[in-house]
Amino acid sequence: MSFTSNNASSSSPGWDHATQDRQFRGQCGFSRWRPLEILAMILGFMLFWPIGLAVIAFKIWQRRSGYQGDLFQFAEQRAGAMRNACEGWRGHQRRQGFTGGWGPRPTGNTAFDDWRASELARLQEELRKVEAAEKEFAEHIDNLRRARDREEFDAFMRARQSRGPDATGPAAP
Numbered sequence: 001m002s003f004t005s006n007n008a009s010s011s012s013p014g015w016d017h018a019t020q021d022r023q024f025r026g027q028c029g030f031s032r033w034r035p036l037e038i039l040a041m042i043l044g045f046m047l048f049w050p051i052g053l054a055v056i057a058f059k060i061w062q063r064r065s066g067y068q069g070d071l072f073q074f075a076e077q078r079a080g081a082m083r084n085a086c087e088g089w090r091g092h093q094r095r096q097g098f099t100g101g102w103g104p105r106p107t108g109n110t111a112f113d114d115w116r117a118s119e120l121a122r123l124q125e126e127l128r129k130v131e132a133a134e135k136e137f138a139e140h141i142d143n144l145r146r147a148r149d150r151e152e153f154d155a156f157m158r159a160r161q162s163r164g165p166d167a168t169g170p171a172a173p
Contacts, residue, residue: 033059037071 044051106113
């Protein structure tokens with residue numbers, strides 16, 4: 001009776017422990033906790049407990065869905081998807097004529113563009129006038145406060161002088 005080793009299958013091409021591990025995880029729904037995931041969970045519970053629960057919920061979802069990546073790969077993929085979505089939105093805004101504060105784009109109709117430019121210039125001039133009036137009013141209020149403060153200080157000094165040089169308490173009525 002001869003005993004044959006099962007090592008023959010291990011020497012066949014394409015067989016390795018990593019492939020076997022992936023197949024095992026896919027079949028059994030098993031996903032290992034990686035050290036950074038454990039650290040993220042512990043820090044999450046320490047900083048704000050829902051973060052720790054979110055890490056645990058991710059691992060449960062990962063086990064049920066068969067997702068092969070770890071928490072950080074998942075976060076990177078989701079961030080990439082959000083960046084792509086934002087880029088798509090920015091492209092939509094550009095197509096609709098919104099330029100993010102750099103001013104309106106030409107429409108191709110020179111009469112309308114000229115009218116818009118003149119209206120914007122007129123509104124800019126109105127804004128400048130309003131800002132100048134606001135500045136003048138703030139200076140006026142400041143001058144009134146200074147005058148009132150000066151008047152109150154002068155009244156205080158007159159009352160103090162009328163009490164005499166050695167009086168330290170408040171003036172008697």
